[in-house]
Amino acid sequence: MKAITRGLGALLRSHDRLADLTYGLSILAVAAIALVTSLEVVMRYAFNAPLGWSGDSVMVALSVLTFLAVPRITRENAHVAMTFAVDGAPPPVRVALARLGNAAGFAVCGICGWYGADAALQHYQTGVQMITVTAWPKWWVTGTIAYGLLSAALYFLRHLLEAPRDAREHEWTGTYS
Amino acid sequence: KDLTMLTSWGESYNAVPVFAVGFAKRVEELSDGEVKIDLRGPETVPPFEQLQPVSSGLFDMLFTHGAYHKGQTAMVFGMDAIEDDPVKRRESGIYDLIDQHYNKRGLKLIGVFSAASGYHVLLREPIGESGDLSGLKIRASGTYHHFVKELGGSVVTMPASEIYGALERGVVDGAAWPVFGALDYKWYEVADYMARPTFGVTNLSLFMNLDSWNALSDEEQDIFIEAAKQLEIEGREHFEMLWAEEEAELKRRGMEITEFGPDVAPRVDAVFNTGVWQDVVERSGEDGRQFRDMAIEKGLTEQ
Amino acid sequence: MDWYVFLSGGFGLLLVLFTAGLPVFVAFLAMNILGLVLLTGDLSGVSLIVSSMYATSTSVSLAAIPMFILLGEILFRTGSVAILFDAVDALVGNFRARLFTVCVVLSTLFGALSGSAMAVTAMMGSSLLPEMVERRYDRRMSIGAIFAGASLAPIIPPSIMAIVLGMLAKVSIASLLVAGILPGLVLAAIFFVYLMVRARIAPELAPASPRVDAPAMERLATASRALPFLLIIATILGLILGGVATPTESAAMGVVAALAVTAAMGKLTLSGLREALGSTAWITAIILIIMACSVSFSQVLNMSGATSTLVRAVTELDWDRWMMFAILQVLPFVLCMFVDQIALMIMLVPIYLPIVGALAFDPVWFWLIFLINMSVGGITPPFGYTLFALKGVAPDVPVQEMYRAVIPFILIFAAAIVGFALMPEIVTYLPSLM
Numbered sequence: 001m002k003a004i005t006r007g008l009g010a011l012l013r014s015h016d017r018l019a020d021l022t023y024g025l026s027i028l029a030v031a032a033i034a035l036v037t038s039l040e041v042v043m044r045y046a047f048n049a050p051l052g053w054s055g056d057s058v059m060v061a062l063s064v065l066t067f068l069a070v071p072r073i074t075r076e077n078a079h080v081a082m083t084f085a086v087d088g089a090p091p092p093v094r095v096a097l098a099r100l101g102n103a104a105g106f107a108v109c110g111i112c113g114w115y116g117a118d119a120a121l122q123h124y125q126t127g128v129q130m131i132t133v134t135a136w137p138k139w140w141v142t143g144t145i146a147y148g149l150l151s152a153a154l155y156f157l158r159h160l161l162e163a164p165r166d167a168r169e170h171e172w173t174g175t176y177s
Numbered sequence: 178k179d180l181t182m183l184t185s186w187g188e189s190y191n192a193v194p195v196f197a198v199g200f201a202k203r204v205e206e207l208s209d210g211e212v213k214i215d216l217r218g219p220e221t222v223p224p225f226e227q228l229q230p231v232s233s234g235l236f237d238m239l240f241t242h243g244a245y246h247k248g249q250t251a252m253v254f255g256m257d258a259i260e261d262d263p264v265k266r267r268e269s270g271i272y273d274l275i276d277q278h279y280n281k282r283g284l285k286l287i288g289v290f291s292a293a294s295g296y297h298v299l300l301r302e303p304i305g306e307s308g309d310l311s312g313l314k315i316r317a318s319g320t321y322h323h324f325v326k327e328l329g330g331s332v333v334t335m336p337a338s339e340i341y342g343a344l345e346r347g348v349v350d351g352a353a354w355p356v357f358g359a360l361d362y363k364w365y366e367v368a369d370y371m372a373r374p375t376f377g378v379t380n381l382s383l384f385m386n387l388d389s390w391n392a393l394s395d396e397e398q399d400i401f402i403e404a405a406k407q408l409e410i411e412g413r414e415h416f417e418m419l420w421a422e423e424e425a426e427l428k429r430r431g432m433e434i435t436e437f438g439p440d441v442a443p444r445v446d447a448v449f450n451t452g453v454w455q456d457v458v459e460r461s462g463e464d465g466r467q468f469r470d471m472a473i474e475k476g477l478t479e480q
Numbered sequence: 481m482d483w484y485v486f487l488s489g490g491f492g493l494l495l496v497l498f499t500a501g502l503p504v505f506v507a508f509l510a511m512n513i514l515g516l517v518l519l520t521g522d523l524s525g526v527s528l529i530v531s532s533m534y535a536t537s538t539s540v541s542l543a544a545i546p547m548f549i550l551l552g553e554i555l556f557r558t559g560s561v562a563i564l565f566d567a568v569d570a571l572v573g574n575f576r577a578r579l580f581t582v583c584v585v586l587s588t589l590f591g592a593l594s595g596s597a598m599a600v601t602a603m604m605g606s607s608l609l610p611e612m613v614e615r616r617y618d619r620r621m622s623i624g625a626i627f628a629g630a631s632l633a634p635i636i637p638p639s640i641m642a643i644v645l646g647m648l649a650k651v652s653i654a655s656l657l658v659a660g661i662l663p664g665l666v667l668a669a670i671f672f673v674y675l676m677v678r679a680r681i682a683p684e685l686a687p688a689s690p691r692v693d694a695p696a697m698e699r700l701a702t703a704s705r706a707l708p709f710l711l712i713i714a715t716i717l718g719l720i721l722g723g724v725a726t727p728t729e730s731a732a733m734g735v736v737a738a739l740a741v742t743a744a745m746g747k748l749t750l751s752g753l754r755e756a757l758g759s760t761a762w763i764t765a766i767i768l769i770i771m772a773c774s775v776s777f778s779q780v781l782n783m784s785g786a787t788s789t790l791v792r793a794v795t796e797l798d799w800d801r802w803m804m805f806a807i808l809q810v811l812p813f814v815l816c817m818f819v820d821q822i823a824l825m826i827m828l829v830p831i832y833l834p835i836v837g838a839l840a841f842d843p844v845w846f847w848l849i850f851l852i853n854m855s856v857g858g859i860t861p862p863f864g865y866t867l868f869a870l871k872g873v874a875p876d877v878p879v880q881e882m883y884r885a886v887i888p889f890i891l892i893f894a895a896a897i898v899g900f901a902l903m904p905e906i907v908t909y910l911p912s913l914m
């Protein structure tokens with residue numbers, strides 16, 4: 001029994017570490033967008049030699065930055081939600097609604113993540129490319145989407161299974177970095 | 178029978194009323210109202226993402242351009258490098274080759290419609306002494322990548338919605354696009370020149386989900402093919418007229434022709450076609466190679 | 481299923497899910513999955529949601545959002561905004577609404593330049609807002625001022641939304657862009673006056689400057705410290721107007737300029753830069769995941785044919801000219817409470833075209849008012865990207881406070897729309913000179 005709990009704990013910690021790691025990559029993607037975009041302007045205007053691949057890589061980076069950050073945002077309950085009705089409700093209702101939200105989040109992210117993984121696998125196997133000037137494998141992006149959604153689904157599940165607490169803890173943490 | 182057709186453009190884009198709506202109407206007439214086709218545009222499924230949902234049967238038909246699914250296969254895109262003669266095209270056997278290729282993806286090729294026109298480059302300034310695009314920054318999608326580079330220009334990528342602003346303020350010197358577009362997108366307001374000659378042939382293609390196709394009776398299948406054959410000829414004629422009107426209108430609104438230099442002009446088709454065939458062979462493998470060889474052998478492409 | 485059951489059921493259920501406190505993107509995804517199951521009979525349609533997410537999250541035009549947020553983050557974290565506010569305080573210390581008006585002026589200026597209300601709201605929310613709250617300015621008024629100014633982004637050129645609309649509506653894009661200048665400035669002026677009057681009536685909304693009593697030379701010195709900040713703005717302005725770069729590219733260059741200036745001033749630290757990049761990623765992801773899911777929601781509605789049937793039903797009403805004008809403008813206003821504006825335009829404009837022609841409305845006038853309407857759509861509760869952008873950067877602001885903050889400005893917009901309808905010259909004068 002203890003071994004199972006310990007094993008589970010290790011599993012959850014690696015889930016957390018992976019989410020931290022991909023959030024770090026997401027931050028790098030922001031830097032990459034700024035860098036590539038300003039480099040494009042300089043190369044085009046000062047040297048009359050546009051990069052040609054800048055728009056394409058910004059496309060990829062934008063999607064990657066979003067879906068690599070989603071798991072950690074989900075872990076910290078930081079998604080935008082309209083909490084005004086929930087805030088005014090009595091605690092048992094709040095707990096119930098928080099559970100509903102987590103259950104729904106698990107279900108929808110799980111379903112979409114599953115189909116995302118299916119698409120990514122298909123894109124990988126058949127070598128589908130993005131419609132860009134420079135050739136980018138499409139599974140890089142669809143794979144990231146699948147990862148983001150599935151990992152978010154797992155976090156929703158973890159929130160759902162955590163010991164019932166006051167729903168206040170499910171409100172905004174107010175921290176975002 | 179009620180069928181759905183995905184189109185890559187809205188009804189305001191002239192190919193949709195002529196070919197997509199035209200096809201639906203013709204099929205409805207020929208089947209005495211038995212087969213109805215309902216259209217859904219890019220506001221339902223984004224244009225570059227439409228092949229898969231039709232392959233998997235979420236929609237029955239697809240009206241699109243070959244470059245829009247180039248990420249999966251460039252087979253039908255190859256038609257843009259094929260001589261613009263509907264009858265010759267059907268007789269040559271290349272349709273069967275393309276059809277078999279798409280069959281593997283759960284699709285049936287119904288028809289390829291020529292817009293009786295090709296592609297061109299819009300420019301802020303007339304073509305200079307070099308006679309080509311040397312030193313110019315041209316907004317171009319992957320379709321024109323090879324073409325622009327080969328003619329000395331450099332490729333700038335940006336979404337279509339930013340072309341207007343970029344041409345207006347000189348962020349780019351020009352933009353490559355099918356000859357239809359400058360009027361609808363109002364680019365004549367911000368670019369004064371269009372380069373001639375034009376190059377390539379713009380084709381729109383019509384596919385059907387293979388299961389939906391097999392579910393049609395023999396008679397209905399004949400109707401579909403017949404409607405497509407008629408439209409390939411009549412729609413093309415209609416487009417010749419539309420293009421003449423559009424070009425006259427662009428000139429009336431102040432756009433002028435600027436010619437490629439004498440040693441460049443005769444090559445533009447071949448340069449463009451080379452880029453197309455590179456894509457076809459690279460993206461469609463052995464089928465693509467066979468397609469290109471057949472086109473060369475039958476003298477249907479200029480290289 | 482009848483179209484009106486599908487549509488009202490869809491909007492109703494979405495509202496219920498919002499109110500139940502579900503994350504906004506989860507509420508949309510739930511509706512999308514449900515809608516597709518109803519339309520196709522099984523889950524296979526979910527692949528459409530995935531490809532829609534792919535298409536939205538790879539739209540290069542959206543790169544404006546992280547770039548402007550990053551710019552705002554760097555300006556805030558390096559204390560540049562504090563310096564700017566000190567300068568304004570030093571120059572006009574006794575003028576109570578001064579920072580509100582700075583807020584409107586800056587969000588109008590950046591809005592005008594970028595064309596993206598969302599990007600500017602996120603930028604202002606991460607730079608100006610915390611500083612305003614710190615200085616004891618009323619938070620709700622500050623938020624309202626940011627929303628109001630930022631909503632002028634699509635109206636004053638350059639504006640991608642105007643270009644898309646001009647293309648769809650087949651009117652001259654140049655005319656539509658120029659037509660937005662006067663109404664945009666009129667609106668900015670009204671916001672300005674409104675904020676001054678509110679601060680006059682209720683002085684507790686805006687504190688007096690602590691620096692009023694300082695000697696003139698010291699005040700001048702404080703003001704001059706804002707010059708580097710103005711240099712950053714000038715960089716962005718110059719690049720866009722000079723035809724060097726697109727608005728998104730100019731924002732990226734603005735980031736470089738901000739880094740250079742703050743580094744030269746010795747205010748840039750590596751940890752500060754890391755934090756700025758980190759919260760940019762965080763906020764951008766929060767906004768883009770909502771966009772990806774809500775665009776997909778519009779697509780599912782379109783797939784059902786329900787929205788186009790509604791619009792056709794409205795356009796077939798045979799009412800008199802002004803009633804028709806009112807209903808044609810009210811419909812998108814209401815739909816914007818639930819769906820994405822660009823997706824709505826793509827569906828609605830082609831259906832509107834014949835009726836606008838038949839009623840003989842001046843096209844530039846009609847479509848510009850429509851554009852203003854679309855722009856307000858971004859801030860009308862319960863659903864609006866501009867609202868969510870601010871919620872992303874200021875998570876501790878309750879949604880209900882944002883709703884309350886935005887209502888006076890929506891009313892001003894509505895009144896101004898009536899004004900522009902009754903006095904079409906405000907819209908048509910500048911284009912008539914072209």
Ligand code: NA
Binds near residue numbers: 591592593594636637
């Ligand atoms: Na603007």
Ligand code: NA
Binds near residue numbers: 861862
């Ligand atoms: Na709204």
